[in-house]
Amino acid sequence: MFKISEASKKVNLPVATIRYYAELNMIPSLKRNIENQRVFDDESITWLEGIKFFRELGMPIAEIKEYIELSQKNGKGALIKRHKLLIKQEQKAQDNVTQAQNNLDELKRRITLEDEIIKGHKQDSLNPARRFNQ
Template identity: 30%
Template sequence: MLTIKEVTELTGIAAPTLRYYEKEGLLPHVKRNENGKRLYDEEDLSWIHFVTALRATGMPIAQIQKYVYLYKEGDSTISERKRMMLYHKKDIERSIRELYLNLDKINYKLALYDVLESQIERTSIKI
């Protein structure tokens, strides 16, 4: 069982953020010791990693809340949770496609700069 400090060191997530996630219901069943201090086990860690992956891919807190709520409901919600993940997967794939398209525009801009620079170079040589 890990303290909150150990978890921040392991995950790079700030302690207030971990408390905030828990308060918002994103981290089910985090235990406490006799003094009320948080204790994280392996399962908590994998929840943290999962939530982090969802956040990093742009899923809003509110939607993760809903997911965890369904998880707590038990096996009867498996198909709905799967649907949420499938939908989110499509979202990520769309984001990636858009990033590639916009990356093309940046690359085009960079190509223009290359032309500009070589023009400037040639001009300088002439002088």
């Protein structure tokens, strides 16, 4: 069992963030000791790692809560709903990859242009000061 400070270090999340998730009942396996302090077992740590992963994807808290609630239910219906949430996140992640690749391509294009300017093969058309040096 881990105290909240230990759980914080283990999953690299601030204590305040873990408390927030706990208050939202997002850690199903969370327990309290006889002093009423939150204690985290390996399953709680796994839940925190999952929440962190989904947040890093940009998944809204409400959808993470829904996923967690569905994870606590039995039956094919709950599994299908969870699956749909994951597919939705996969599409968002793919869109992010596509946008990141477009940004990288544009950055490379600009670097190539500046290399050509540095070598004197092209004029620096982006620099307003060049107008006064002509």
